[in-house]
Amino acid sequence: MLLREMSRIECDDLLSRLGYGRLACARDKQPYIVPIYFVFEPGCLYGFSTMGQKIEWMRLNSLVCVEADEVRSHHEWSSVVVQGRYEEFTDNPEYSKQRQHAQSLLEQKRLLWWQTAFAAAQTRGRFDRDITIFYCIHIDEISGRRVSSDPVEHR
Amino acid sequence: MLLREMSRIECDDLLSRLGYGRLACARDKQPYIVPIYFVFEPGCLYGFSTMGQKIEWMRLNSLVCVEADEVRSHHEWSSVVVQGRYEEFTDNPEYSKQRQHAQSLLEQKRLLWWQTAFAAAQTRGRFDRDITIFYCIHIDEISGRRVSSDPVEHR
Numbered sequence: 001m002l003l004r005e006m007s008r009i010e011c012d013d014l015l016s017r018l019g020y021g022r023l024a025c026a027r028d029k030q031p032y033i034v035p036i037y038f039v040f041e042p043g044c045l046y047g048f049s050t051m052g053q054k055i056e057w058m059r060l061n062s063l064v065c066v067e068a069d070e071v072r073s074h075h076e077w078s079s080v081v082v083q084g085r086y087e088e089f090t091d092n093p094e095y096s097k098q099r100q101h102a103q104s105l106l107e108q109k110r111l112l113w114w115q116t117a118f119a120a121a122q123t124r125g126r127f128d129r130d131i132t133i134f135y136c137i138h139i140d141e142i143s144g145r146r147v148s149s150d151p152v153e154h155r
Numbered sequence: 156m157l158l159r160e161m162s163r164i165e166c167d168d169l170l171s172r173l174g175y176g177r178l179a180c181a182r183d184k185q186p187y188i189v190p191i192y193f194v195f196e197p198g199c200l201y202g203f204s205t206m207g208q209k210i211e212w213m214r215l216n217s218l219v220c221v222e223a224d225e226v227r228s229h230h231e232w233s234s235v236v237v238q239g240r241y242e243e244f245t246d247n248p249e250y251s252k253q254r255q256h257a258q259s260l261l262e263q264k265r266l267l268w269w270q271t272a273f274a275a276a277q278t279r280g281r282f283d284r285d286i287t288i289f290y291c292i293h294i295d296e297i298s299g300r301r302v303s304s305d306p307v308e309h310r
Binding site: 029032034061063066071081083 | 175177179180181184185186187188189190216218219220221222224226234236238
């Protein structure tokens with residue numbers, strides 16, 4: 001088994017292909033993880049959400065971490081970790097271009113996701129299609145690891 | 156698409172079956188996520204690691220979050236989130252029983268994991284088979300969500 005650090009290009013490529021991962025935010029000293037869908041563009045991850053705990057927490061502390069991985073087997077997987085900052089595209093003129101851009105990217109690529117976000121909001125009794133929060137995670141640091149089978153083991 | 160909260164029994168069952176997830180810890184206000192293997196017993200998750208960032212951070216702040224999920228498709232997935240506290244089974248007589256118990260559970264179930272942990276340590280130039288850290292995440296809170304296809308949509 002060989003484990004190696006991934007290059008920046010490999011990390012970007014994985015984020016671009018996957019579009020699905022886990023986001024951690026923190027309040028006081030308590031971290032919290034939720035699965036998220038995202039669209040990658042160089043330097044940032046676009047996402048959307050209805051109101052909930054992660055948005056409340058990220059408004060108070062914008063420092064977040066996103067992890068995305070592709071696990072084929074115990075001997076073959078890749079994992080990318082992003083450290084970044086949350087920026088909310090609030091529904092006002094200042095952010096209208098960013099909201100449109102994020103919405104367009106997200107709708108193009110991941111139409112199914114909306115159903116999940118709204119089903120979640122409905123379950124919490126907060127269903128309102130008009131209150132969709134668009135955001136961006138600005139990527140400050142990125143690192144990745146890839147495990148592959150060791151060719152020596154197969155000789 | 157139907158989304159519903161999972162019962163405690165369903166959450167425990169998923170953690171027991173999966174044995175793989177992501178752990179988030181936090182230093183100051185910065186969260187950090189890493190993939191982990193674990194063995195579930197009611198009330199806690201056992202894990203092991205070589206020395207690295209997550210252990211350094213959890214020693215400073217024991218509050219952690221673990222997420223594990225099973226994604227069959229966009230329409231069918233389950234995700235469990237645990238809020239808990241890190242306890243390290245340090246290599247001294249006080250913890251010898253807990254270390255043995257954790258080691259025995261982990262070795263029985265997940266022999267392959269060791270290779271990954273040691274490959275990671277080797278990559279960081281910190282390879283030392285004698286320095287294995289066993290730990291437990293005490294489960295304080297647990298919640299889960301399951302999405303399944305909506306039977307109404309299929310009529």
